[in-house]
Amino acid sequence: MNQPLIGAASRPAVMRGYRLQWEPAQNAHVLLYPEGMIKLNGSAGEILKRCDGETTIADITADLERAFAAPNLSEDVLRFIAMAVEKKWLTIPS
């Protein structure tokens, strides 16, 4: 409802009040929010840490493909970001 369309040119950002950080004790990125925490798997952490509100999904994808020498990630990245927007971890500033 009232959600902007998410596409390659979107610039996702971590939602206000949420914080992404690396936790050595859990050996994982976690997403912290009021009175809660989500422990992220490796790929979720790698995607979210690139969501700075300035980088487009296309550039995030290209960066991930380069960093992990893995081609054709765009569908997976887009699907994850759409899910994260739905869960309100991420927002697409207009």
Add this chain to the structure above:
Amino acid sequence: MADHPLMTAPPRPGPPLWLLLELTYRCPLHCAFCYNPTDFARSGPELDTEDWLRVLREARALGAVQLGLSGGEPLIRDDLESIVAEAHRLGFYINLITSGVGLNDARLHALKMAGLDHIQLSFQDSTRQMNDFLSSTRTFELKSAVAALIKQYDYPMVLNVVLHRLNIDHVEEILDMALELGADYVELANTQYYGWAWHNREQLLPSRDQVERAERTMQRFRERVGRRMQIYFVVPDYFERRPKPCMNGLGSIFLTVTPDGTALPCHAARMLPGLEFPNVRSSGVEEIWYRSASFNHFRGDAWMKEPCRSCPEKARDFGGCRCQAYLLTGDAANADPVCDLSPHHHLVTEAVARAALPAAGLQRLGPEEKPLVFRSPRNSITLSS
């Protein structure tokens, strides 16, 4: 032997991810449903700033990351800003749990600068005050001012309202007011019966009718306002048939430190008999969490009795709440009587049935009059003498 699944020692627990610091028992309010212990006035002197900072550093080193600052009213501590600043420097996500009394522009500015992440504003709704709250402009103005301040500093507006027999019929008015205050989230938290709330249970426990009515009202409201304001309704466990997985099992993720430095695996656990809880003045947090007898006591399932011990659901609910088992049955190792498999379940259903009687909750029951006892230092001394 050691590789047999039933013979291995319990695994080393994970870190205390959740740290709750009850900075003080002092509080300007007198809520009859407070979960603080009824003998709080006999508690020893409060930790000083350096002690709290050391607890933060030691807990963070173990992996603690979610921090609750509570009380009492944490704003009464004038070192709150220093505590927040150190917690922020260490990488905690910091939640302030407050009544808002004492929150002004200067303090909120300082807290924001220090790195406070989140504020949960609770309503001080004892009976008297609830009436004030619903009718008096004075209370409304205080809340409005604090709410505006919270928004001004760009925090989400999160309200917590404790529901009980005396206010649960006002859910619609409470939600209307929350909407008017511009709340983003409202948590309607039914009273849990520990501390003062346990002492006042007969007066506070709503009837099943009341709970169901409140839930329907909340649903209608939710449909009406949509996503503008998110409403959470925490169902009171007395009306359930399975217990809550309390604290995800004692000693699994949650660590509380009380104003006098006592370390607890749950904020109500001090009542549990036979356990000597360590104090952060004399023990390090790592020693407390991993090696103290009281924190190890309820880890794993060796402590369980039937019907929990052989129950397939024990891995999901850990037998429920140890404090509730102790309060209702006198033995903390029993199943939480909320569970309908517990032989003591009738203690819960009988309390719920009594709450439906016409005279239930009335403060004047003739010779058996039992008034609502408000949380205050004086009442604390009386109740614990």
